[in-house]
Amino acid sequence: MSAAQLRLFAAILAAAAGLGCAGVKPWERDLLARPDMAWEPDGREATARSHVFFSKEASLEGGGAGGGGCGCN
Amino acid sequence: MLAEEGFRVRGFRGMRPCARLGLAALLLALAAGGAEAVERGDPAPGFSLPALQGSGSVSLAAHRGKLVYLDFWASWCPPCLSSLPQLEALRRELPADRVQIVAVNLDKEPAKARQFLAQHPIGYPSGSDPQGRTPESYGLETMPTSYLIDSQGVVRYVHEGFRKGDIDEIRSRIQALLEGKR
DSSP states (O other), rough: OOOOHHHHHHHHHHHHHHHHHOOOGGOTTTTTTTTGGGSOOHHHHHHHHHHHHHHHOOGGGSSSSSSSSSSSO | OHHHHHHHHTTTTTTHHHHHHHHHHHHHHHHHTOOOOOTTTBBBOOEEEEEESSSSESSSSTTTTEEEEEEOOOOOHHHHHHHHHHHHHHHHHSSSTTTEEEEOOSSSSSHHHHHHHHOOOSSSSSEEEEHHHHHHTOOOOOOSSEEOOOOOSSSEEEEEEOOTTHHHHHHHHHHHHHOOOO
16 A cells, blocks of 8 residues: 555544544433432532542642641631 | 745645645634624524424414514523513513514523423423524524514614523613614
8 A cells, every 4th residue: 555545544534533523412411410420429419529539639729728637617 | 046946926826735635624723713793783584393282384474574583592502591481571561563572592402401491381381402504694692682673674773691681681671673763
């Protein structure tokens, strides 16, 4: 296979891969909207974990409040 | 001379085959982006859909001459579900001879929407569009989205999303149009 043919083949492959990308329309998000598709399956648990995390990480500041480590924010 | 050669516009025919293919693919991908969103001042695309409940059809043309509040909803969309009972309460407040609320349900499984409506009945018609052709023609960008369409079939207001207190905004928009204000 010549270099030109190889380039053409690569271009066809890239074009095919690019056209394979399909956007999800807002009205097609029924499966994505399911609670088990969320990044955090349990919102309350995620909030509690993040609170514990930023309360421990004194060097990073808390969630929106100055300082950290006291667990009071 | 060399720089000139490099910058010369050769046109589509003058391009190398792989560059031509790449450009065509890019244009195709851009063209596949879908319809442009309907905005204020645009004519509202017409539709005729099977009714979600019972028999018959739901169309926009059937309500020409009235102010139409067109609401796109789905049973998997929590803000849509909170809007439906509030829209139903608003419907009762408004003059039925001048304002019509029309809904379009976008559930792929309309049974889920019927299940919701069995618990929260609405007094306005809802069409069922599981294929999503109507939202495609409106270029819907978020769920839920509603359109306030005047008696001439022109979109006068687009409401995206549904948060607490939004019903007051919708009510005032409808009343302003009923009173002939812009």
